Amino acid sequence: MKMRPGTQTGFLLCGKEWGEGETLEVRSPWDQGLIGKVTVATRADAREAVSHAVASMRRTRALPRWKRREILEDIAASLIEQKDRFAKLIVAEAGKPLRLARNEVDRAVLTFKTAAEEAARLGGETIPLDLTEGNEGRWGLMQRFPIGPILAITPFNFPLNLVAHKAAPAIAAGCPILIKPSPQTPFTALALGEVILKAGWPEEALAVLPLANADTAWLAEKEDRIKLVSFTGSAKVGWELKTHSGRKRVVLELGGNAALIIHSDYKELDNAAERTAHAAFGYAGQSCISVQRVFVDKSIFQTFIWKLVECAGKLVSGDPANEATEVGPLIRASEAERVESWIKEAVAGGARLIAGGERDGSLIAPAILTGTKSGMKLRDEEVFGPVVMVEPYVDFEQALAEVNHSRFGLQAGLLTRDAGRILTAYRELEVGALIVGDTPAWRLDPMPYGGVKDSGLGREGVRSAIEEMTEPRMLVMAGLS
Structure with a gap:
């Protein structure tokens, strides 16, 4: 994605940029100049993205730890190489001062590097089961498995690092991910999506979809194939999503009054x-x-x-x-x-x-x-x-x-x-x-991050997010010698 003033960019689905349909203008918070236009994904596009994510689960779940780690390390290396590009995107879209934008890129690098380390450490435990007479030779193994497709809804204020905080643990865990970026800052998320795919993450397992609020709510509330909704934003919207998300897991990182x-x-x-x-x-x-x-x-x-x-x-x-x-x-x-x-x-x-x-x-x-x-x-x-x-x-x-x-x-x-x-x-x-x-x-x-009361539910930080994105599964073995 090469950004020039007035550029029109499509959303990212199955490794392709889709450019037809209604567009959204993105303007500079500083001088209201036109940064570019992005194609808004439809509900049908979102449904298709979920279908591809579900189909990719067998592949992402089977990716060996070394491969997940390699993908995450390559993403971090690309962000270091493209630091100036991403910093300028953050300045243009979010109005973030340049020095702070560069710092955000550095933070995103650390997020992906931490995820690479956690991917290598993602293990389980052996559980003794010969605790009562008659269970001699019986033992158990518990490991964590990816929960399934994840919907990540991100805000404008950290358009790179808060997307990284959802994408990096998803990759480490082996979960396909659909990213719905803020309408004020879609280009940074789309650029990161390209970097993720170039690093080797399966195309079907990633979508970056600028969506209307109503279609985002529908995806979070009605699409049962989504297994976890990770939302960062306002308390009002977050708790409303939680109320209507049914059996899905929900992680909310909401507001504060520090x-x-x-x-x-x-x-x-x-x-x-x-x-x-x-x-x-x-x-x-x-x-x-x-x-x-x-x-x-x-x-x-x-x-x-x-x-x-x-x-x-x-x-x-x-x-x-x-x-x-x-x-x-x-x-x-x-x-x-x-x-x-x-x-x-x-x-x-x-x-x-x-x-x-x-x-x-x-x-x-x-x-x-x-x-x-x-x-x-x-x-x-x-x-x-x-x-x-x-x-x-x-x-x-x-x-x-x-x-x-x-x-x-x-x-x-x-x-x-x-x-x-x-x-x-x-x-x-x-x-x-x-x-x-x-x-x-x-x-x-890397630290666990989140709040209580109206500040949210669950924890972010790479290791904590991986735990949210995986579920423990027991294997019980008997009669083996």
Whole structure:
């Protein structure tokens, strides 16, 4: 797939690019320039993709571990070789600053390399069964087998690495996969699909299908030959899919309202402010673990908040294609308008806007507020924009309660030197992961990743995803000598 401005590209099915039918325009979040047009797959195309996936199961299941590992290693090598190409695609489609786009390619490389290692380690266990009289000579073997075709629904904000987090474990497990990318970022997923096929993955076992929302819902809910739906996106859509997915397995990686606690015994406030600024405002806050709420010990609150204002003021906003840019545009102008309205609503309700918040088209200046209260959208919902609320606390237990006072529970951060407080927070906080010594925006791709409450169901991270995509099967042997 060679991208030029205005290019029309087809969807990927059975190793071929299909270009007939309704098209979708993809425009730059930065200047609204036309990036290209992509053919929208139909329900009939989706049904055909499932049929091919089912037919390919015998082949993918039989692929030896060395071959799966080789395919995954070749994909990683191709991404390294084509790093500049993929980074530019991510900048164009997602409006992600160039340095962060390059980092995303590096993360995708690690995801595929980790999957290659896990493919080699995917084993089982021998289970003793001669535990009662009469069962002498009987033994058992348990191994994991691929569950079947997988539907992967991915968002715009990590158009390469979040697709990799579904495709890489599927390949390691031996599962055919249908990828439905975000309508804002289909070209990165299509380019990755080509790389996967070139590495040797069976053509029938991969489809990249830009689909209408109604047809995606039909595929997830009505197509019983799909065995697992892996969805990353909004809580509303994810839980609705779960409700209607019947007997299918469902993995949901949904939204967040990530909180950071900074206790008074943490003395490196310059470092804390700098990390918080990048974690809250980088890529315009368009990450589900972007720092949204910061609770600071009252004794250091004023010092910290002004250090944060200083750090935020140094961040470069603007054209994501520029090397220096750290805060780019939101994905759509309507999203910037929404964030602006939420800021105004909070201020009208009594919150103080300490810095930023101005809108210029799709750009929002990094916004820092305090004096927010429950009931404000900025406090209760996922902002998904360059906004952070900083509030003081007197008692550590109060801070923990404030973090838990959310319908989300993805990750939280804690800056303290006290082991007792760390263990208390680990026990009490209702989150999928507690990051000590850093912000909740920290993530290493091989680790188990996911949340509780409205933040999702199940875990991503390559090894965890492989377990979701496989099922254990027993073999019981008797009478052999």
